[in-house]
């Protein structure tokens with residue numbers, strides 16, 4: 087009697103496991119398939135393009151083509167790198183200081199202020215893209231790195247403040263107080279004590295900000311024409327009058343994805359792991 | 368020149384008052400111990416002196432200067448935190464050396480001073496470890512070394528020995544006392560361990576519920592506790608306290624317990640206190656009070672004898688060779704010069720004339 091019940095329970099568990107695995111496999115397939123398809127396409131010759139066989143002679147021709155004239159995708163890679171790099175370099179120090187203030191200091195209207203910062207995230211980009219366009223046109227900043235950095239800072243910084251505050255809230259304050267008593271100024275405390283302790287959090291936030299900026303499309307499309315075109319916008323150039331050049335789009339897609347793959351492995355290593363062990367009882 | 372003064376200092380969070388209208392004058396070079404049960408406001412008091420907590424009301428002075436508005440770094444203090452506050456990403460050496468680094472002391476000189484401080488708390492072998500690779504006691508010693516590595520005008524120590532084992536605690540206690548004597552640095556030391564308070568302090572402030580109940584030398588606090596709380600808190604095993612009536616210099620309690628107190632001008636409900644070491648257990652008929660043995664416990668250095676006298680149970684401290692059968696009849700002698708009488712209503716001490 088109890089034997090059959092145990093067997094039934096075991097069978098039920100097995101079924102649940104099987105369903106779980108099937109769902110996971112399906113999700114994995116849905117996510118990975120386009121990426122694999124893109125990767126394959128990037129290494130195909132145009133003649134093999136619509137061939138569904140997996141066996142073909144791989145070629146680097148597509149990459150050579152996009153880096154050469156008239157495509158010059160190298161310029162877009164450079165623009166994207168400069169814009170994303172500068173945005174992160176400016177945003178992270180500022181956000182760290184802001185998040186520290188929100189996490190540690192008592193101030194009037196703190197809740198309202200913090201909410202306001204977050205609320206800017208909920209404004210749809212299409213609503214502000216035109217005012218931004220007019221603004222930068224009047225300032226003569228259209229098609230410059232500076233314009234894109236400013237816009238991306240506005241997008242990324244509230245998010246970074248919010249994320250860093252979460253990391254900072256989790257760090258015990260005793261070490262900071264010890265440093266204050268030991269003779270450190272508040273800024274020294276942040277540099278010497280706080281940042282090393284939340285370093286993984288800072289790193290993860292920086293990676294998220296980099297990826298957000300790297301992938302930003304709408305503002306880059308509207309605010310640039312030739313000189314400051316970024317990769318996501320650059321890709322659209324492969325839709326020509328002669329049709330969509332799929333093999334070139336795929337090759338550029340690979341370029342865009344490279345930092346994502348590298349940085350996501352950084353996140354994996356540092357997420358959740360803290361540096362606070364041993365500070366307090 | 369570094370007296371520390373608290374003048375009518377209050378600290379409240381919302382409607383909760385952690386420290387209430389507290390005044391305290393700590394003399395230059397004095398070793399002041401704040402003693403009290405958990406949650407009585409010891410750490411809060413110390414954090415206000417350090418500048419980590421702003422008093423809700425009142426003034427704090429260091430060396431005669433009002434420091435309420437000075438940040439911690441300008442108060443020239445060193446502090447041992449109750450939960451250490453170590454720098455987790457730095458080695459023990461860098462932890463101890465951080466106050467020196469901030470003062471621009473470099474290279475060999477810093478290393479030498481760090482090593483000297485580490486040697487004082489037996490940490491030399493661990494200088495290259497990080498806090499998370501240390502035991503609780505070792506972490507506490509790092510915190511201690513970081514405080515003594517330089518010479519501040521005031522030391523603040525918040526239960527710096529609480530996590531050391533018994534042996535290390537005794538030796539570090541002596542080390543702290545010696546060091547403080549040698550450096551002559553004004554020290555505020557928080558503990559809830561009365562032995563630490565008794566052995567270390569020039570003066571002890573006994574606190575309860577955010578207020579100082581008695582502020583005096585360890586001798587006076589032990590010999591003339593100001594109220595029932597201090598009487599019961601100081602001493603191990605604690606003072607025997609017997610509820611009863613007092614009139615005409617004579618204390619009586621239910622069941623025939625009585626004693627002559629020498630306090631003439633008090634009558635009414637009272638509490639008589641007598642320390643275990645001031646009670647002598649004598650053979651039946653040879654003492655002031657008849658009693659019977661309730662329990663006999665050997666603690667190692669003494670025997671604690673619990674006796675039933677009238678309706679009261681009294682603990683006496685006897686020689687460690689002393690033995691008796693449970694239930695046997697004995698007599699008690701109370702050292703008349705060391706009886707303590709407290710008014711039951713006000714809980715205040717009544718001093719014999």
Ligand SMILES: Nc1ncnc2c1ncn2[C@@H]1O[C@H](COP(=O)(O)OP(=O)(O)OP(=O)(O)O)[C@@H](O)[C@H]1O
Nearest residue numbers: 380383385404405406407408409410411412449559
């Ligand atoms: N930031 C705070 N907000 C509200 N209440 C607090 C705060 N800090 C301390 N308290 C309260 O103040 C009271 C005194 O705390 P304090 O830390 O000074 O006690 P303590 O005497 O050091 O006790 P212990 O021996 O347990 O360390 C406690 O009841 C505590 O809950």
Ligand SMILES: [Mg+2]
Nearest residue numbers: 409410449525
């Ligand atoms: Mg405390």
